Amino acid sequence: MHELEWGSEHQAIFKWLEHPDHPSGLICARAGTGKTTTLVAAYRQLRNQGHSPLVLTFSNSGRDTFIKRCRSHYPELPPPQAYTFDGYALRVFSQYSGRSRLRPRRLRPDSLANLIDLAMNEAIDILNGSLSEDELRIPRDSQSLAVLHQFIDNAKVSLSFNYPPFSLWGELDEEEDEYDVDDALIHLGLSHQRYRLFKRYENARERLEFLAPGDAAFDLLREPEIISKDLKQLGIQWVLVDEFHDTKPVHEQILRHMQAAGIRMLAVGDDAQDIYEWRGLTAFSAFKAWEAQSAPFGLSRSFRFGRPLDQIATRLIKPLGSPIEVRSKASHYTRPKLRKVVLEADTTAILEDWQASGRNLGECAILVREADASKPIEDALFKAGISYRMEGSRPYFLRQAALLCQALGYLASSKPIVHDSSDVDAFLALIQSPAWEISEEQISNFQKELISVDYENKPLYRLDWLPDAYAILKGLIPAPMAHLAFVRIKTTPLPLCLEELVDQLNLKPLVALSAPTARAAKARLQLFKTLITELGKTGPDALAKDWFKRRQRYQQFNKQRVVVSSVQQAKGREWVHVILPQLSDWVLREGADSANERRHFYVAITRAQEYLTLLANAQSLAQSPWLEEIGIK
Ligand SMILES: Nc1ncnc2c1ncn2[C@@H]1O[C@H](COP(=O)(O)OP(=O)(O)OP(=O)(O)O)[C@@H](O)[C@H]1O
Numbered sequence: 231m232h233e234l235e236w237g238s239e240h241q242a243i244f245k246w247l248e249h250p251d252h253p254s255g256l257i258c259a260r261a262g263t264g265k266t267t268t269l270v271a272a273y274r275q276l277r278n279q280g281h282s283p284l285v286l287t288f289s290n291s292g293r294d295t296f297i298k299r300c301r302s303h304y305p306e307l308p309p310p311q312a313y314t315f316d317g318y319a320l321r322v323f324s325q326y327s328g329r330s331r332l333r334p335r336r337l338r339p340d341s342l343a344n345l346i347d348l349a350m351n352e353a354i355d356i357l358n359g360s361l362s363e364d365e366l367r368i369p370r371d372s373q374s375l376a377v378l379h380q381f382i383d384n385a386k387v388s389l390s391f392n393y394p395p396f397s398l399w400g401e402l403d404e405e406e407d408e409y410d411v412d413d414a415l416i417h418l419g420l421s422h423q424r425y426r427l428f429k430r431y432e433n434a435r436e437r438l439e440f441l442a443p444g445d446a447a448f449d450l451l452r453e454p455e456i457i458s459k460d461l462k463q464l465g466i467q468w469v470l471v472d473e474f475h476d477t478k479p480v481h482e483q484i485l486r487h488m489q490a491a492g493i494r495m496l497a498v499g500d501d502a503q504d505i506y507e508w509r510g511l512t513a514f515s516a517f518k519a520w521e522a523q524s525a526p527f528g529l530s531r532s533f534r535f536g537r538p539l540d541q542i543a544t545r546l547i548k549p550l551g552s553p554i555e556v557r558s559k560a561s562h563y564t565r566p567k568l569r570k571v572v573l574e575a576d577t578t579a580i581l582e583d584w585q586a587s588g589r590n591l592g593e594c595a596i597l598v599r600e601a602d603a604s605k606p607i608e609d610a611l612f613k614a615g616i617s618y619r620m621e622g623s624r625p626y627f628l629r630q631a632a633l634l635c636q637a638l639g640y641l642a643s644s645k646p647i648v649h650d651s652s653d654v655d656a657f658l659a660l661i662q663s664p665a666w667e668i669s670e671e672q673i674s675n676f677q678k679e680l681i682s683v684d685y686e687n688k689p690l691y692r693l694d695w696l697p698d699a700y701a702i703l704k705g706l707i708p709a710p711m712a713h714l715a716f717v718r719i720k721t722t723p724l725p726l727c728l729e730e731l732v733d734q735l736n737l738k739p740l741v742a743l744s745a746p747t748a749r750a751a752k753a754r755l756q757l758f759k760t761l762i763t764e765l766g767k768t769g770p771d772a773l774a775k776d777w778f779k780r781r782q783r784y785q786q787f788n789k790q791r792v793v794v795s796s797v798q799q800a801k802g803r804e805w806v807h808v809i810l811p812q813l814s815d816w817v818l819r820e821g822a823d824s825a826n827e828r829r830h831f832y833v834a835i836t837r838a839q840e841y842l843t844l845l846a847n848a849q850s851l852a853q854s855p856w857l858e859e860i861g862i863k
Pocket residue numbers: 233234235236260261262263264265266267268500532533534801802803804836
């Protein structure tokens with residue numbers, strides 16, 4: 231572990247911790263400037279001053295990074311009380327209310343009810359306005375809101391992901407492409423008004439989800455008095471907040487309750503790393519909310535990467551409107567290398583060169599725009615025999631889309647063989663499809679039969695029971711479905727009936743609904759489609775064998791493993807060599823969502839310490855004018 235240097239900017243922060251003149255301090259600084267490291271040092275100082283600060287983060291990986299840094303820089307300190315906002319809320323509940331959650335999530339705290347109702351009622355008004363006179367109006371009550379929420383989820387899937395123009399939303403700018411939308415709507419026989427209505431719903435739903443994702447932090451606001459009770463009990467006077475740019479309104483309310491209880495706060499973040507704009511509350515900025523009442527601090531130099539990456543990052547985020555530049559302090563260079571390739575997913579040659587020069591693959595990370603877009607990369611690595619580790623998600627052949635394919639393959643297979651726990655997971659994934667009409671209770675009974683836990687609470691899978699479970703399932707599903715699944719599939723060539731089977735079993739909504747964003751849902755559906763095609767081509771037995779081999783290889787321990795991660799999961803992390811393949815998955819040009827894309831790209835490129843390699847084909851280069859503008863050639 232290298233020595234830490236403390237300059238005048240750090241000293242100002244440490245001094246303030248001794249004599250705080252405001253209830254809160256805010257450090258807004260760019261990537262790699264040592265925000266987390268400084269927060270860890272602040273933690274140590276406060277402990278030395280006799281406090282036991284509470285540490286709050288937005289993500290699990292943020293919390294883990296804080297704890298790890300603390301342990302490596304200051305091993306003498308006791309482990310910090312560090313939680314995500316949700317984790318903190320759950321702990322408080324179990325401590326003071328004897329339950330892990332509060333009442334149903336649709337009962338909202340008053341402080342947020344207005345915001346949510348505003349969005350939903352607006353949507354109801356638009357819907358009512360669009361109905362003809364003899365149609366029933368939707369009343370403005372909480373039950374209707376719940377029903378509406380459901381409706382929007384269904385509409386979102388059936389409209390946005392199955393049919394154009396909704397399947398093109400990501401690419402369509404409403405103003406510019408009005409004509410295309412109109413054209414497509416006429417073709418589909420849908421009214422333009424319905425499209426607008428649906429879009430409003432979509433916004434309302436995302437807004438609702440952003441505020442009330444059913445998380446524990448949200449529930450905690452219903453009983454704010456237990457927050458102060460907890461802080462008092464633990465003797466906490468300071469709260470340290472990492473990843474402040476990700477702070478949602480819900481978290482912000484929790485911090486306000488803490489402040490009202492007399493707690494001081496030091497928060498760190500980078501407003502250019504706010505990549506959650508899609509959630510609907512674009513206007514919310516935790517920095518803006520706290521700016522006026524907080525002592526402002528800055529850290530102006532990045533320790534992580536060298537020139538010219540700092541200048542490139544500055545040019546990239548300049549149009550976002552914040553005056554803070556990215557400046558490097560590092561003595562080494564970090565010069566991005568653009569490799570023109572035919573296959574954007576093939577990182578093999580780069581990694582082989584890296585290994586040949588005596589370096590460890592564990593120093594490298596491959597970052598993809600969406601986790602569900604990792605399949606081509608994983609395929610290339612598998613083919614080349616290079617070990618990898620997925621960060622923050624499972625490898626593609628263990629994700630829900632693959633599990634569903636696996637279960638379909640199982641149904642179609644002539645000699646079903648149960649391989650391992652993923653077969654159980656595949657079965658459970660399949661029966662959750664709305665088309666099977668299996669009750670929650672039945673699903674949970676299946677779950678209990680198939681998975682129990684040992685004395686250490688580790689899951690025990692009962693593989694021998696799985697064929698019976700399929701037999702029971704046969705008796706549970708509606709007859710036409712049984713016919714489809716168990717008779718037809720055996721008599722029709724697989725590729726011909728697969729698509730139909732997927733539709734009949736309503737599997738697409740199942741896949742799409744679990745995605746957090748429309749963009750992620752598209753990537754997930756694309757993955758599902760690719761896997762279904764593979765299943766049709768390869769056949770269930772061969773595919774099961776291939777995935778089994780992949781699972782075995784993935785589970786083998788190997789120190790030399792390259793990390794594969796989505797940009798979101800890579801936040802707060804760093805690697806000596808970062809590889810950005812598949813530039814065609816990015817939209818590196820001005821357009822509807824360009825600010826969000828700039829932030830994502832900024833997070834991605836600033837994870838590199840010494841080497842940054844980008845892989846692009848001729849087409850994605852032509853479609854990425856930003857690269858040249860910011861100085862990556
Ligand atoms: N005061 C310091 N002296 C020396 N090295 C430092 C110092 N502060 C941070 N570093 C090093 O710089 C790198 C980036 O630090 P850190 O992760 O804390 O930055 P950050 O601002 O939180 O980054 P990000 O915004 O990307 O999460 C780490 O390798 C860390 O060890």
